Amino acid sequence: MKDADPMQMRLLAAEAVAREAGTLARRRFLDASFKVQFKGPQDYLTEVDGETEELISSRLNEAFPQDGFIGEETTGRPPGGGGATWVVDPIDGTSNFARGVSHFCVSIACVAGGKVEVGVIYDPMRDELFSARRGGGARLNGAAIKPSGATALANSTVEIGWNMRSGVERYLDLVRRIALWGAAPFRIGSGALGVAYVAAGRRDGYVEYHINAWDCLAAILLVHEAGGYVSDFLSGEGLTKGNPLIACAPGVKEALISAAAIEGITL
Numbered sequence: 001m002k003d004a005d006p007m008q009m010r011l012l013a014a015e016a017v018a019r020e021a022g023t024l025a026r027r028r029f030l031d032a033s034f035k036v037q038f039k040g041p042q043d044y045l046t047e048v049d050g051e052t053e054e055l056i057s058s059r060l061n062e063a064f065p066q067d068g069f070i071g072e073e074t075t076g077r078p079p080g081g082g083g084a085t086w087v088v089d090p091i092d093g094t095s096n097f098a099r100g101v102s103h104f105c106v107s108i109a110c111v112a113g114g115k116v117e118v119g120v121i122y123d124p125m126r127d128e129l130f131s132a133r134r135g136g137g138a139r140l141n142g143a144a145i146k147p148s149g150a151t152a153l154a155n156s157t158v159e160i161g162w163n164m165r166s167g168v169e170r171y172l173d174l175v176r177r178i179a180l181w182g183a184a185p186f187r188i189g190s191g192a193l194g195v196a197y198v199a200a201g202r203r204d205g206y207v208e209y210h211i212n213a214w215d216c217l218a219a220i221l222l223v224h225e226a227g228g229y230v231s232d233f234l235s236g237e238g239l240t241k242g243n244p245l246i247a248c249a250p251g252v253k254e255a256l257i258s259a260a261a262i263e264g265i266t267l
């Protein structure tokens with residue numbers, strides 16, 4: 001019998017674990033019995049983030065004990081000889097989750113050899129599973145997805161990610177520039193879903209001055225595999241320290257890069 005493809009096994013595992021973790025998050029969201037804290041100003045943390053990450057970490061460690069792990073909430077594990085590392089946000093959109101807004105997801109990516117090999121995002125409130133394997137296309141609940149056919153920002157909607165790391169003035173300038181180019185600016189508070197929606201043609205672009213790897217790596221692979229444009233997020237120390245990000249439909253790549261004018265992201 002032919003040996004199983006190790007990355008295909010990781011894709012299947014990530015899909016199953018994302019569904020299990022999402023089901024836990026959904027149950028806890030609906031019973032609303034969790035405590036809410038702040039890691040810093042405007043930086044929400046609920047006890048469900050930790051519970052969900054523990055579940056994901058232990059399932060992946062059982063199945064692939066040699067793999068590394070980087071999560072938003074827990075201490076990581078370095079990769080062993082195999083060199084693959086899981087990058088996980090147990091609940092992306094924590095501010096929504098904490099306030100009873102049903103727009104959040106589980107995000108699981110697997111990186112090896114400096115490339116994102118597997119990306120899975122599960123939205124448990126809509127039962128939507130986005131998944132991609134490098135070289136294998138991008139899917140939503142099993143059906144192929146692609147970015148929008150937008151060719152001008154004047155008819156585009158762009159999510160502009162916001163966080164306390166990037167500075168208020170810079171954020172307002174970014175919104176201003178993108179709006180002046182004619183795009184409709186949005187922010188719904190989940191970077192992972194915002195970028196995945198670009199892959200699925202529900203938004204035309206996503207821009208953020210600084211985003212962490214656990215928030216966006218799975219979605220980056222989705223956009224790439226769906227045929228969209230994504231800036232080189234893993235350059236420099238992107239995996240461990242984050243980077244700026246632009247993701248968009250191919251027809252608005254030049255306009256959005258020009259409008260955003262983010263240092264280091266050029267045509």
Ligand code: IPD
Nearest residue numbers: 092093094161162163189190191
């Ligand atoms: C945040 C969200 C937000 C993005 C921030 C992230 P969290 O992650 O994805 O949309 O703009 O950069 O930190 O706190 O919900 O996991």
